[in-house]
Amino acid sequence: MTTGQRRLRADAQVNHERVLEAAARAFAQEGADTSLKAIAKNAGVGIGTLYRRFPTREDLIEATYRRETERLAESAGELLGRLPPEDALRQWMEGFVGYVMTKNGMSEALPGILAAREGLRTHSRDLLCAAVDRLLRAAVAAGTVRDDVPAADVMMAAGGVALIASHESQRDLASRLLDLVMAGLRLTASLGPPPPRRPGTGSPPPSSS
Incomplete structure (x- = not known):
């Protein structure tokens, strides 16, 4: 391969990534029917x-979905x-919220694409669960989070937060809810119920120690 050919391929790859980045922003903000010319x-x-790379809108949506999934999965190692x-x-879950918002923007077209591309949904879920599992294992080894919560449960919790936040259009709400998820994952001195309160007071009884 000549130097010129390598340069053309490098330029084409840069353009490819630029289109996918612009598409992710546009789909998250304006939905699947956003203007391809604007992208x-x-x-x-x-x-x-754009059309040479992605002949149809569905091709662009699928490629954007794949790239955003891969990028989020790969970010686990970079964050660690x-x-x-x-x-x-915690930072990864923040990124997951943005990922779900992008996916929601493609919601009208994405179900049909996932149904037509066999294994795409499972592949994406497996990638993200593996990333969460890696992060959890690292935090467990560091002694900061519980070791009895599976990665799939963390994914479900973060996904629920993302859906609530996207419906309410509030990223600050998502951040607060993710803080609650992290609070539930952290190791504490005691995971049991709080001590009973003394009648007529708002304070727990004093410690006997």
């Missing part, structure tokens, strides 16, 4: 370039490389 413009490419495991898990 191409925001990506800094011509509409012809620069943050304590508990903080990495």
Whole structure:
């Protein structure tokens, strides 16, 4: 391969990534029917370039969904490389909220695509569960979170938070709810019920120790 050919391939890959990034933003903000011309413009490419890469809207939606899933899964290792495991898990869940919001933006077209592409839904779920499991195991090894919560449960909790936040259009609400999820995952001195309150007071009885 000549230097010119390598350069063309590198440029084409950059354009490919720009289109997917612009598409993810547009789908999250405006839905699956957003203007493809606007996506191409925001990506800094011509509409012809977009159509050469993604001949149909469904092709672009599928590619965006795949790339966002892969990017979120890959981010687990990057976060663990620069943050304590508990903080990495919390930051990853924040990214998961953004991922779900992008997916919700494609909700009209995505079910049909997932049904037509055999194994795509399972592949995506397995990628993300593996990422959560990696983060959880690191946090358990660090002694900061419980070891009895499966990755699938954390995914369900974060997914519920994301759905609530996307319905309410409030990312700050999502952050507060994710803090509650993390509080439930952390190791504490006692995971049992709080001590009973003394009659007529708002305070628990004094410790006998």
